Amino acid sequence: MTQKIMALVEKTCTKKKPPQFSIGDTVDVHCRILEGDKERIQIFSGTVIARSGAGTREMFTVRRIVAGEGVERKFPVHSPRIAKIVVKRSGRVRRAKLYYLRQRVGKATRLRERHGVVLPGAETEETPQGQ
């Protein structure tokens, strides 16, 4: 009962069509950045190395290499600041958390591509919220 009620409350604040992506995907995360009253989109692209939590608390981690330095950013899946997530490439992976990529540099960070996978709604365009 408790879980049902929690799900009901969280449903009011989660995206109707949650972005579709999986671990190992190379994605472009389109973030809304608020500067004063102006809004612009910033893109963070990298590999999805982890996904955690459930409901409104669900988060995912994107890792990329910037100027030879590993950078990881964690996003809430259901945040209205995430405009959309575009899957560029799907990687073939055998585990849910790709933390082993942190130990790797250069060519070793590449993942083998997963071919022939058509993700339903891979380019989920979110309806603009509250505007």
Next chain:
Amino acid sequence: MSMGLLGRKIGMTQLFDQDGHVIPVTVIEAGPCHILQIKTLDRDGYEAVQLGFLDKPRRLARRSERGHVARLDSKRQKALQAAGLEPLAKADCEPKRFIRELRGPVEGLQVGQMVRVDIFENVPAVDVTGITKGRGFAGAMKRHGFHGQGASHGVKKVHRHIGSTGMNTDPHHTFKGKRMAGHFGNARRTVRNLQVVQILPENNLLIVKGAVPGPNGGFLLIRETNKLPRPALNRPALANQG
């Protein structure tokens, strides 16, 4: 009646407002509550409303509990009626699991009336009272937030101890009220001025910002805040993406 209701903690989660800020919230199942009894100045010396929340199976309720909510054909009742006394008003509902009294003016209220979460419609913030989680016999670090002692630098076996409890020959005793280890939790506590984030009347849910005392499923007493100055009504604009 001052604005108040009984409820049960469901759990915590987080919601987004339209700007993408996360609001930490507690979901409370608030009401519906029956008014079981009304205390009046004439009869009781003070004014209050007694509320009951959640039904209790009849097999678990004592006869007195059943008689409190519904009229029983007892010898006592018959005797009272024979003596010409008017029978007390009863709510005519199932026995209740959680019963509390709320003091305040009682005009316009009747025994048996239902109080629902919509009474908080225009309330900006609430005070929530509950029983905190019991932590048993807890050390001073957990109980009072003491820092304990160093992990090294020659500290031996006293890493979580409280240190000194007082001075030497003068005053020659430990002051009363010195904070030490002891029983912690399982006490009635009130968190005041919790912002009401959302009300879902069709599901009897009240969503407040921040934490409330007790475990999930624990009973709560929810009242309009008595904190002054009264906060202005500001419900956050939730990102309603569903």
